[in-house]
Amino acid sequence: MIPPFSHLIRLARAGFVLAREGVFALVDPAALPGGAQLGLKLARLLERPTTASGATRLSTALGALGPSYVKLGQFLATRPDVVGQAIAADLESLQDKMPPFPQDEAEAAIERALGRPVHGMFAAFGPPIAAASVAQVHRAEIETPTGRKAVAVKVLRPGIERSLSADIQAFFFAARLAERISAEARRLRLTEVVATLARSVTVELDLRLEAAAASEMADNVKDDPDFRVPEVEWDLTAHNVLTTEWVDGTPLSDRGALERRGLDLPKLGRTVIQSFLRHAVRDGFFHADMHPGNLFVDDAGRLVAVDFGIMGRLTEKERRFLAEILYGFISRDYRRTAEVHFEAGYVPSHHSVEAFMQAIRAIGEPIHNRSAEDISMAKLLTLLFEVTALFDMKTRPELLLLQKTMVVVEGVGRMLDPKLDMWRTAEPVVRTWLERHLGAAGRVEEAVGGVSEVGRFLGGVPGLLARGSRIAEQLDRATRDGIALAPETVAGIGEAEARRNRGTTLALWAIAVLLLLHLLG
Incomplete structure (x- = not known):
């Protein structure tokens, strides 16, 4: 166990580097208690003159602090809810x-x-x-x-x-301290953020x-x-x-080499987008670090990915959610897009579907009045998550990671083809998945799955009935014991008969409960 004094030394060094690079200029002092505001003012005295933007200062400082802080920065790039959109966008470029x-x-x-x-x-x-x-x-x-x-x-x-472990323990120390003194830190659940980083x-x-x-x-x-x-x-x-x-191939980061090979760059851009969507929607398992340095084109013209340290997963429910909202925007079916949020349980049921549909329309309609190259799918998802926050939609880490990856992938696609039509590129992948899973074939599979469940249930019925029968016999035996002990009078016999009836009723209830538990299990 590392003593708190060691954490303080590590954090003091980090604080000095952050202050020197001017990172504390990004902090809103109004959200801090009085003592912290004074500390912020003192820290800003250490700033060195620079023409860099505030967000760029943060990535520079984290790079100077070493591996743990680079990882912290890369992780925070996936959490715009914590650091804000501008800083998250800048941290995307943090060089590892x-x-x-x-x-x-x-x-x-x-x-x-x-x-x-x-x-x-x-x-x-x-x-x-x-x-x-x-x-x-x-x-x-x-x-x-x-x-x-x-x-x-x-x-x-x-x-x-050993180094990462020590730094992460220091992050935990700082997060717990911040949550004790700041309501904003508690709202952002900083300890949970650090725990997620630790798992990653x-x-x-x-x-x-x-x-x-x-x-x-x-x-x-x-x-x-x-x-x-x-x-x-x-x-x-x-x-x-x-x-x-x-991998013998040309990195996507080297546009000149791609052109010298005579590759169809617009087609390659479409391949990048469609591959990512297939992985996310079809497989529910996607590469979450698809920057140009991790993507190559081999001699056969195929896209090759490397570095699988950061991956994202989506459940069937989340994949359906993603596919339906994307297709809803493509087809301008805003009611269906709104309903999907409620069906998935992401927006609480006390809100109005109509009001939410109106908010979604405000996001979707502008994109249909703009040229294809001006439409950003990643930006649309960002706006969508901002609107859903107004309707009490809780932060979904898996969707934030998806959004972050889509920003990167879209950037790669636009780099290869500035006029790339994101929606026309995405439409066949999304439509194929929806037809496969929500169309006739999907309904047949669902029905077959249902029949299988019924078959498994019916196969277990004899055992359930036997268990219920044993319970009934035990209850009936208890009832007969009660009769033997009762006085040999008409009144006593009548009371025993009532107990027998109660025993039979209890047995029936026991069987019903067993059946219900089996179904729920």
Whole structure:
């Protein structure tokens, strides 16, 4: 357990860097108690002159503070409800680039993790080609029955787990302190925000989980002709080492190289958007960090994604919600879009569907009077979530992550084709899913599922009746015992008969309750 004094030292250092970069200029002093307002004024005395915008100052400061704070910034980019839209947008550009750690340290970490010498596992093992806050990547080669195969080896930074753990404990300390002194901090549930960050970092620090995410997505897209995922080398993967197929391709961040290859960039932009929507709506499992550096075009012209440390999941209910609201805006069916929010339970039933429909129309109608390249699906979802807040819609972390990813994906699509028609691009994917799940085929599947449930229920009825019968017999035996003890008079017999009737009634109720519990289970 780290003592509070250590937390204070870490937080004091972070506070100094934030103050020096002018980050505290973003804080509204009116939301703070008197003592905190004084502290804010003193902190602002440390600001150094800069022409950078306030939001840019924050990303600069977090980058200077190191890996834990870079991760914090990237996470806060997914929570515009906490930091606001402007800051969240700026944090999207926070660069997760760090100096590489020495080659011998990387090789030693791999040997400890896999229990074999590096040069016994790899035919060749090169220097780091990319280094981020948590890990770095090396290009290597392995021997296969068909010859040498290039692979990418990702290795966690030595000591990163201990460092991140200490910083996250300090974040918890600061969040709990803030919630004690600030109503606004309690409203934003800062402790819960830090807990979510901690869970996210835990996943990123176990590379076996990233390998599992890549493997799951590979299964999902195996029949997609225009998108693929690198194959995982499970024998060369451990807690702090991940080995995958090497991707020979052109990164989407290099537009010049894409043009030199003669690729159809507008078509590639549509592929990016439609692939993301298929993953989110069709599979309920999407890559939540689809920036241009994580996307490549291979020699066959297929889109290839890498880095599966941050993933998003949507349940069937959330996928239906997303598909129906997008299609509602595409078709201008605002009543249906409003009804979906109520059916999903996102908007409390005491609100009026008509009033909510009116608010949605105010968002949707302007987009139909603008050219395709001016319509932002991500911005529309942002406006939608702002409006739903007026109708007591609670924050949905999974939808915020979806919104954040859509902002990034839309940016990639627009980079490839500035005139990309987002709605025409999205429509076939969304319509196909709705027809599949809400049309005739979906109703047949639902009916079959219902028949299966009924079949399982009927199969359990004999056992339920037997249990009910045993309860009835026990109650009836208790009734007979009662008769034997009763006085041998007409009045006594009448009282025993009444008890028998009550026993039968209780038995019937017991059977009914058992049936109900089975149905609910």
